[in-house]
Amino acid sequence: MTSYSMTQTLKVSAANGVDYAYRTVGSGAPLVLLQHFRGNLDNWDPALVDELAQGRRVIAFDNTGVGASTGRTPNTVPAMADDAIEFLDALGLDRVDLLGFSLGSFVAQEIALHRPDLVNRVVLASAAPRGAAGMHGWHPHVIGAVGGREPSPTGYLSVFFPSTPTGLAAGQAAADRIFGARTEGHDEPTSWQTRQAQYDAVTQWGIPDHAKLQRLQGITQPVFVANGDSDPMILPRYSHLLAGLLPDAQIKIYPDAAHGFLFQHHKEFAADVEAFLAA
Template structure:
């Protein structure tokens, strides 16, 4: 069986004219696929292979670069809603009509919008390091966070500092994430993508209490998760999100930051599997 470290990157052209780069792991006949939405500035190579391999036990897992990201064509949109519309285009191009959806960080914003725009498409929703649109005091990230991960030249040290609670843990996980694939690497994300994605993040965080009411439209079961020390999306926003959703469970992982799902990949993948198999409601 292939692993995420060696599975080949594929492409598919959607009806919107965009050619999407993606990777698919697991048996395509295994039930409902789990589609993943990536974090700020992330591409196909920024997923932890150990996590993807664990998630793909017994189900198909699909990762992809949204429009303008990595090896996917087009220009990166400046709004979360446009990103969600592009994600739907990709999912539709694959011929999928019912999926489970996992969004991480910026991807969790996009996942919420997909569930609102196409409620019939999404069966269950996993939101990792997530926050609701319009939450107070979330208009852009703290200066030390954007300095660490938002520079024109990506910083490995900044990534470790924001994603993990210690350099030792961070370096171990980063080595696994970036050192597992020998060839067939994805194209790096561009500065234009970084600027567009941060525009989307900032717009998402404009304080607007009315936007919180939109969450009533997400009636699917939702699993909300975060690390207890996430400096990028503070855990209180995940608690707020879970409290506003009609049908949500939440778990906060100890001694973990933004990359909690990589650090605790075994526990997290087990929790996701239980949730998708309807053992967590």
């Protein structure tokens, strides 16, 4: 099997007029990855993707306006979900599993609500439900670390990995894999327009609205909710809230880990995901 770090970027034209950039590795039932705030195809940990692709086809893509995909990034999560569905339709996929990370986990929830017959099972990593109190924008030190005009490697590491010796070592190892494994065929960097639109979407998602929490009753598929125990970006309590509101959910909190727990614990997380998807 070709490693994700060696997989070439492909393009597919959708009915909405957008040309989507994507990469695919492995074979079998499709698992679609939905990326975090400001992330593109290059920001997935190749070690994690390769582990996930051992028994299935893993598909990562740039949503509308992100990276090498054309169009303009929308500023609401529901619009991002509809664009993602356009991509899946363009690939001719009738049934998929979803793995949404951070902002991608918001999009995954909306896809499951908008097109329930498309979705088999859902993995929500570093996730929060729409309308949860306290999610109306991120803490100033978090958005300061990851939201500047020029991306900051130090800021990224401070949010995605804990400041413990184990966390710092894991963060450096993950950064080496993510930013050093691919030597050619890099994705286009995400634009400032994408950053602004995605943060608008995050902020709108977090407007306190207790009634919005009831929408989760519409997600009847099995869901695996996961997070790190010291995530400063989306606190673990939101994972517990989310899992408690979903009709069919299980939850796992990974120790000594932050927002990027799935990269830090990539082998364990991939094994947990595979067990969940195969259940």
